[in-house]
Amino acid sequence: MMGHLILRVVIKLLFAPILLFGLYVQFHGDYGPGGGFQAGVIFASAFILFALGFGIKETQKRLPPTVLPFFMVFGLLLYALTGVLGLFMGGNFLDYYVLAPDSHHNAGQHIGILLVEFGVGVAVFSAMMTIFYFFAGREPEIHDADW
Amino acid sequence: MWDFILERYNYWVVIMLMMIGLYIVISRGNLVKTLVGLNLFQTSVFVFYISMARIAGGTAPIYTKADYKARLKEGLPQEQITHISYTGNAGHHGEAGYGAYEEEAKSGYDAANGAGHEEAGGESGSLHDGDAVPSNDLSSMMGEQGSTEVAAQQPMPELHDMPNMDPEAISAPMGMDMAASASSLPVSDNIAYETLPNVIPSNVGDVIYSNPLPHVLILTAIVVGVATTAVGLALAVRIREAYGTIEEDELEAADNIAEFGRPQTKAAGSVG
Amino acid sequence: MDFFAQLPALPVVVPFVAAPLALLMPPGRMPWLWATLVSWVSFGLSLLLLEQVWINGPITYAMGGWAAPLGIIYYIDLANALVLSLVTGIAAVVFPYAYNSVRDEINHSQTPGFYTALLLCLAGLTGVTMTGDAFNVFVFLEVSSLATYTLVAMGAGRDRRALTAAFNYLVMGTIGATFFVIGIGLLYQATGTLNMLDLHERLAGQDNRLVKAAFAFIITGLGLKLAMLPLHLWLPPAYTYAPSAITAFLAATATKVAVYIMLRFLFTVFGFDFPFLRVALDFFLVLGIAGMFIASLAAVFQDDVKMLLAYSSVAQIGYMLLGISLGTVDGVAASLIHVVNHAFIKAALFMAVGIVVLRLGSHQLRAFQGLATRMPWTSWGIVVAGLSLVGVPATVGFVSKYALLSAVFAKGGTMEIIAGFLILASSLLAVVYMMRIIKVMLEPVPTEGPFARNIAAPPLMMRLMLWIMVGANIYFGLQAQPVIAIAQKAAATLLGVDSGEAF
Secondary structure, three states: OHHHHHHHHHHHHHHHHHHHHHHHHHHHOOOOOOOHHHHHHHHHHHHHHHHHHHOHHHHHHHOOHHHHHHHHHHHHHHHHHHHHHHHHOOOOOOOOHHHOOOOOOOHHHHHHHHHHHHHHHHHHHHHHHHHHHHHHOOOOOOOHHHO | OHHHHHHOHHHHHHHHHHHHHHHHHHHOOEHHHHHHHHHHHHHHHHHHHHHHHOOOOOEOOOOOHHHHHHHHHOOOOHHHHHHHHHHOOEOOOOOOOOOHHHHHHHEOHHHHHOOOHHHHHHHHHHHOHHHHHHHHHHHHHOOOOOHHHHHHHOOOOOHHHOOOOOHHHHHHHHHHHHHOOHHHOOHHHHHHHHHOOOOOOHHHHHOOEOOHHHHHHHHHHHHHHHHHHHHHHHHHHHHHHHHOOOEHHHHHHHHHHHHHOOOOOOOOHHHO | OOHHHHHHHHHHHHHHHHHHHHHHOOOOHHHHHHHHHHHHHHHHHHHHHHHHHHHHOOEEEEHHHOOOOOOOEEEEOHHHHHHHHHHHHHHHHHHHHHHHHHHHHOOHHHHHHHHHHHHHHHHHHHHHHHEOEHHHHHHHHHHHHHHHHHHHHHHHHOOOHHHHHHHHHHHHHHHHHHHHHHHHHHHHHHHOOOEHHHHHHHHOOOOOHHHHHHHHHHHHHHHHHOOOHHHOOOHHHHHHHOOHHHHHHHHHHHHHHHHHHHHHHHHHHHOOOOOHHHHHHHHHHHHHHHHHHHHHHHHHOOOEHHHHHHHHHHHHHHHHHHHHHHOOHHHHHHHHHHHHHHHHHHHHHHHHHHHHHHHHOOOEHHHHOOHHHHOHHHHHHHHHHHHHHHOOOOOHHHHHHHHHHHHHHHHOOHHHHHHHHHHHHHHHHHHHHHHHHHHHHHOOOOOOOOOOOOOOOOOHHHHHHHHHHHHHHHHHHHOOHHHHHHHHHHHHHHHOOOOOOOO
16 A cells, blocks of 8 residues: 555656646646647546556546546536537537627637537546546456467 | 659658558457458558658648738738639638638639539539549559649640639649659649739748648548447457457357367368 | 427437436336437438438538537438438337347346447447448447447347347447548548538549548448448347347348448449549449359358348349449439338348247247247248348348339349349249248247247337338238338439539
C-alpha cells in the first residue's frame, strides 16, 4: 500500500488540473482548438490515471459503472435534441442559428455548438470510461506466455 | 528526379505506412496484431489527409485579436460589415474572433433557409475553389495532365457576381491561394481576387491558413477509428474468453474440432 | 415547424434520437416495443418522402441550414427514396418479428443494448441512403457497420463462431471503409469539394490518374461493403452466425444500401463523362457473372441453410452488378428492382429459418427434416420465397429476372446475349439449392436424433411477419408496376437521361 505513495500523491496532485484542463478544452472549443471529443478523452484520462494508481475497485466506487450509460445517453440526447430543437424553432435539423435569431453576435451558433460539444464531451467521457472498465474490469487470467 | 521524389516525401511516408499496415493485417494470425495493423493502415490515411491540407508556413485558421484590431485600423466600419452580413448572402456578423471556416461555411446561410438553394450553392461554391489548390501537386505527380491544366478545367468562380461578399469568408481560401506555388494557382482565382470589392483589409492576405476541412474530416475519421478499435478489441477479449486463444490458426482448429472432431479438415463453410 | 420541409431529416433523426433511449429501458419487452414503434414511424416517414419525391422531384435538405456545397446536404431523388422505403419497410417487418427470436438467442440483460445497436444500424443505413455528401456517406456507413459488428457478435450466445465471424467482418469492413476514405480524399484533392452533385460537375472531363485512383479506391471499398465476388469472404460466416433476426435484417438491407451507394458513385458522382467508367462496367459484367456461378455453386454444397442462403445472397449481388454493368437505364432499373425484390425474398427466407432455429435450435439442413408436417405455414413460406428466388412467374423473383433479361437483350451485344443465357443457367443452380431444402422438408419427421422431439407451434407474431414478407413476394410479383415505374424513373435520374430532373 505504502509502496505507491509517491505515485499516488502525484496522481492526486494531477487529478484536479487534468479535469480543469478538460473543462478548458471543452468550453474553449467553441471558438478555439478543442471540443467535446478531446475534452471527453482528457476527462476520462484523469479517471484512468486514478485507476492506475488506486486500483479499479477504488475508481468504480467513485464513478460507478452503472451511471455511465446514463451519461452516455444524456450526452447523445443533448446533441440530438439540440438539433431537434432547431427543427421546432423553424430551422433545419442542427440549425443553431434559430436558437437566437435576432442576436448580432451569432449567439445562436454559440449556444448550439456549446450544447452539442458538451453533449459530445459527456458521451465520449462515459464511452471511454465504459471501454476502460470493460477491459480493465475483466479477470486478469491471461498469462504472459499467451501473449 | 530526386527533387520530384523528395518533394513528395509525405506521400511516400503515407504509402509505406499504408502498405506496412495492410501487410500486418494480412499476414498476422494474432487478432490483436491484426488490429494494430488495421490502426496503422487507418493512421496512414489520416496522415494523408492532413498532409494534403497543409500549406507551407500556414497556421491554424483561427482569427486572433491582432487580426481583428488590424482590420479595424484598416478603417472598415463596423456597420458596413454588419450590413454586409445581414443583407447579403453571407449571414454572419463582422465581429471577429471565430474560426474562419465557420464564417466561410456560413455564407449562403440565408439563402439556404429560403428557396434558392442552387444559387447559394453556386455562389459559395466558388469560395471552395481555394481548397482544391494545394491538391494539384499530386495530380501532376500522377502524371498525364499537368496541374495547371487541371486547375484551368475547374469551373470559373463567380466571386465577382457577389459585390457584398464577406471579406472574411474569402480570406481563408485566398490565403491558401497565395501560399500555393504559382504553377498550381488557378488563373481564375486571380481574376476573382482582383475584381473583389475593396473591402479586404490588406493584412488578410498576409495570413496563410492551412485548409481546416481535412482536419475536421479526419477528426471524424479518428473517432470512427477509435470506435472500430474498441469494438475490435472487445471482440478479441470475448474470443479469448470463448476459445482461450487469439491466434487465428488455433481458432480455426478449435472450430474444426468442434464440428468434425479433427483439426485438419477445413470446414466447408469457412472456405467462404 | 413545417413538417414537409423537415421531412427529409426525420427518417435519420428519429431512429438516431430513439437509439440511446432504448439503452436506458429495462431489459425485455420495453426496448423491443420502442424499436418496433420507431421502425414503423420511420417507415411511414419514408413512404411520405417517397410520395413527395415522386410528385415534386428531388428534394434537397441543408443540414443545419448550411447550404451546399459547403454544408452537408441530404439529396433525395427517387433512387434514395426507393431504397430508403425498402430499408425502413424491412425494419418495420423484421423488428416486430425479432422479439421471440431475440428472447431466445440473446442474453436477457443485453436486450437494451441489442435494440440500441439495431436502431443505430437503422439510423446509419438511412443516413447512407439519404446523404448527398461523400464524406458523410463514410460516417454513416461506419455507424451502421459498427452497429452491425456488435449485432453479429451477439450471436455468440448460440454459437461462439459468431465472434470470429464478427471480427473478420470488422477487419474487412474497416479496410473497405478506409479504402473508401482514401478515394474520397483523392477526389477532394482533385476537386476541392465533397458534395456529390458538386463533385460531378467538377469531375467532368477530368481523366487523370488521380481521379482514376480515387475511382478504383472507392469502387474497391464499396465492393468490400457489398460483398462483390472476390471480396465477399466476410459475408457467409457473418450471416450464418448472427442472430436470426439480424441476418434477416442485414441480408435485406446492408448490402442493398451498399449497392445503392455504389450506383450513386458510379453514375451521379463519376457519370459517363468519366471515360474510365466503361472499364469498370466491363469489369462488373465479368464479376457479376462469376459471382452468379461461383457463389451459387458454393451454395449448392452447403449443409447449413443459413450458409447456403448467404452464398445465394452473394450470387444475387452478381445479378445486381450485371444490371449495373449494362450502363443503360433498363439495366440500372433492373438492378434497382432486384435490390428491392431480393430484399423481400431473402428477408422472408431468413425469417423462416429464424423460426426453425427458435423451435429446433439449429439451422443445419438436417433440422429441416419433416418441416412440412411440423410447421406447414413456415414451410410454405420457404417454398414460396424459394420459388421467388428461382424466378417463378407471379413472384417478385420473376419480375426482376424478367427486367434483367429484357435489359440484357435490349443492350444486344454479344457479351450481353451470352450473359443473358448465363443468367438463365445460374437460375437453374438456384433451383438445385432450393430443391435441396424443399426435399429435406418433405421427408418424414425424424423419429430419432437431436431433432426428434415434439415442438410447439411457432409464435404468432413471427409467423405473421413472415407471411407479410411472403405476401410482399407475391403481391409485388403480381402488382409489379409501381416498383418498376419508380425504378425506371430512378434509373433515368441516376444516369442523367431525364434532363428535366438530372443534373
